[in-house]
Amino acid sequence: MTTKTLGGLSPVVSLTIGVATMVAALGFALVVGETRIPLDVIWNVLRFEFGFMAPKVNPIDHGILWSYRLPRAIVAMACGMSLALSGVVLQALLRNPLSDPYILGLSAGASTGAVAVAILGFGAGALTLSGGAFIGAMLAFGFVAWLARLARGNSGTATSSLALLLAGVAGAQLFHALTALIIAKSADANQARGIMFWMMGNLSGSRWPDVYLAVPIALAGAGVIFAHFRALDAMTFGREAAQTMGIRTGLVMAVLLSVTALLTAVMVSLTGAIGFVGLVVPHAMRFLVGVRHVRLIPATALAGGIFLILADIGARVLIPGQTLPIGVVTALVGAPTFAVILVRSSRAHSG
Numbered sequence: 001m002t003t004k005t006l007g008g009l010s011p012v013v014s015l016t017i018g019v020a021t022m023v024a025a026l027g028f029a030l031v032v033g034e035t036r037i038p039l040d041v042i043w044n045v046l047r048f049e050f051g052f053m054a055p056k057v058n059p060i061d062h063g064i065l066w067s068y069r070l071p072r073a074i075v076a077m078a079c080g081m082s083l084a085l086s087g088v089v090l091q092a093l094l095r096n097p098l099s100d101p102y103i104l105g106l107s108a109g110a111s112t113g114a115v116a117v118a119i120l121g122f123g124a125g126a127l128t129l130s131g132g133a134f135i136g137a138m139l140a141f142g143f144v145a146w147l148a149r150l151a152r153g154n155s156g157t158a159t160s161s162l163a164l165l166l167a168g169v170a171g172a173q174l175f176h177a178l179t180a181l182i183i184a185k186s187a188d189a190n191q192a193r194g195i196m197f198w199m200m201g202n203l204s205g206s207r208w209p210d211v212y213l214a215v216p217i218a219l220a221g222a223g224v225i226f227a228h229f230r231a232l233d234a235m236t237f238g239r240e241a242a243q244t245m246g247i248r249t250g251l252v253m254a255v256l257l258s259v260t261a262l263l264t265a266v267m268v269s270l271t272g273a274i275g276f277v278g279l280v281v282p283h284a285m286r287f288l289v290g291v292r293h294v295r296l297i298p299a300t301a302l303a304g305g306i307f308l309i310l311a312d313i314g315a316r317v318l319i320p321g322q323t324l325p326i327g328v329v330t331a332l333v334g335a336p337t338f339a340v341i342l343v344r345s346s347r348a349h350s351g
Contacts, residue, residue: 084304087278105171109140201327276334
């Protein structure tokens with residue numbers, strides 16, 4: 001059994017490079033913006049905030065770095081990790097290379113749940129936005145799974161994949177319509193404008209309280225998923241094959257699908273629906289580190305965080321003086337990738 005990964009590097013070296021790249025991406029996110037801030041200023045702000053002696057920094061620069069750019073970059077990192085890992089889990093459990101929280105409607109369901117709490121007061125104050133989003137994500141996944149089962153009947157794998165994809169499209173459209181209905185019926189003009197921008201993916205409002213929620217959830221979810229790496233390897237061969245290896249498939253699927261729904265829900269409640277991260281990043285990492293989940297899971301987590309940090313930088317600087325929804329940037333990368341994967345998957349099944 002080989003212990004080599006990308007370029008013949010050992011797992012430890014590869015992981016070190018990945019972590020260093022993520023730190024560099026975070027640093028880049030602090031430097032780049034409408035106001036360009038030098039590295040020495042960033043270093044002094046960080047020293048001051050962590051209790052060390054540091055030269056005095058312009059209060060405006062200090063506020064931009066500590067109160068705006070750093071929490072925004074950390075939330076982007078946690079969100080990218082969570083969505084990318086959700087894609088890994090869904091692709092393994094459902095044995096479908098096109099599975100992704102956005103494509104399968106989980107993000108749309110989470111958006112509906114969050115909006116129902118925010119606008120309609122669903123839960124009578126007992127539910128947070130994340131709680132409502134979790135319920136919405138689970139309802140969306142249940143609907144998509146039920147619809148796909150009805151559509152495919154006893155058909156083969158190719159038809160099963162197509163049925164799941166079409167069911168995901170139908171589910172996403174249904175929950176997007178429900179969200180639009182809630183907004184049209186109950187939201188005022190300002191609420192409607194803010195929610196519609198948020199639904200396209202928006203990190204502009206990310207602050208430290210969001211960091212304190214996003215990071216622990218992302219790390220805990222990653223830990224649970226990594227603890228099941230052998231089960232995920234087995235599940236890629238099908239439930240029957242996994243059962244012969246001693247895997248309790250029902251329990252594994254219940255745990256991992258719940259974790260996936262939770263990760264998606266929390267991140268959607270903080271940032272809105274950001275598409276294609278769970279599709280693009282896992283496929284890129286399979287090409288680089290292989291299909292075994294003991295390597296794929298940490299590589300995907302790191303790459304997902306880096307990808308969304310860089311996407312958010314792009315959203316801030318592509319149009320001077322204006323911030324794009326981050327979902328626009330990820331879609332520009334993800335939509336062509338989705339088309340390529342769809343064509344290759346169809347050819348593989350037909351061949």
